Amino acid sequence: MTQTERLPRIGVLANADSWYFHDLERAGRGLASVERLEFSALQSRIGGRESISADSVLSDRFDAVIVRTMPPGSLEQVVFRMDALAALERQGVLIVNRPKSMEMAIDKYLSLSRLAEAGFRVPETHVCQTWQDAMAAFEQLGPSVVVKPIFGGEGRGILRVDDADLAHRVFKTLQQLGQVIYLQKFISHPGANATPEPIPGEVAEVALRAVETLDLTIAGLDFLPDGQGGWYLLE
Template sequence: MSSISRLPRIGVLANEDSWYFRDLQRAAAGLAEVERLDFGALRSQIGGSECIDAGVKISGQFDAVIVRTMPPGSLEQVVFRMDALAALQRQGVLVVNPPRSMEMAIDKYLTLSILAEAGFRVPETHVCQTWQEAMQSYEMLGPSVVVKPIFGGEGRGIMRVESADLAHRVFKTLQQLGQVIYLQKFISHPGYDLRVLVLENQMWGMRRSSQDDWRTNLSHGATATPEPIPPEIADQARRAVEALGLVIAGLDFLPDGEGGWYLLEANAVPGWKGLSAACDVDIAAELIRFVVGRI
């Protein structure tokens, strides 16, 4: 974009009560004007040059947009939101993360498919559309599997299934709801995983530990401590972000108990509240500096 004398104007697609929006607003003081935008208010007007707004005009008025939430919606709503962000990108607005990368990363199946094809070690995963096929997969992957929604984060909607009877009920219910059935072989682990947050050429690591839950999400009560990133994991993190085309990402690595690691998933809208506290780093300030430097 052309040089500007005013402060850069950055829109943040975030929930009304978002801690992350407030953190970015704090970090941007004196560097940029930061305003909250609502995904649900996104709209487009086409007839000549396309104009996109979200209660306030974005096209031609904002220099960058940071995506800080990905609210649930119908397939049409999700597709339109990504299309609108892509249109803003074509207009010269910096979008973080890039829309095409967001499309890949919010889809667990597509993400895992790309990572597996690129040679990363991922959990054995089956994706089915009928409960009968899912039961066949359960027989192959069981007796303990993890069932996940293809879209979702922070551990929402994830459950562990450890019996054929429960699997039968869960898979039938998911099919009746029109859901794709996504199940992974449960990987025994020592009660922790490694979250690596990557922002362009920087990365930070934290260990997420849980004594009472097989899930290590902080939202489910896990604790966070700073953790050195092993060189092989740092290399994998860089390659994974590059494969998905992400600028900022949270990557979850799970130890196999034998010195190796699985790459579980990549989060294109990563939280940093716990990591900032654990690692004593101002991630919001780092992100604002990055965005302002790219405008």
């Protein structure tokens, strides 16, 4: 590398203990300068050209910013983060995944609706706003359902419910907190296997089509076997 050349500068929005940041940092050694950024540090200064920063101005500091997931936050916080990344993209910084695509990816209802509309096989799912409607859905989808937050990732806030009394308490609490109630029919499966294995060809093909449907560059998809040689795409 000559004195006039420099390594690409890549920012990664991630938590301090993020495994994927450390893996990207390892993979980028000698190829790129990889630095972790905090979502909570994102801020904007408007007056003339808008300045998006996280400790320092991002458009002056990075060639690209990688966004794999969205940490928990209020609706206002999530919307601001997406808007700030969109402003940074308009200033010429490559954002992966693009903010418009991330808006769909982090919204379980919107992404599942789009996938089902495109013909992907997804679990039967009910999304509602009152505990009464949720209980009716529980009776229909039961005897076991999985309750998930619409915004969230990495398994946070997921609960399996297979008891009517527990369902009643959970759904009432979610309504009192002003949360949308998202429940999926539980799909029986043989359990988890932590041993890395090759991805079956048919799953890889479905995964690539799903990524294209959601207009994503980087994605993590959850599949479950149906016990009959087929697969469900969970999210």
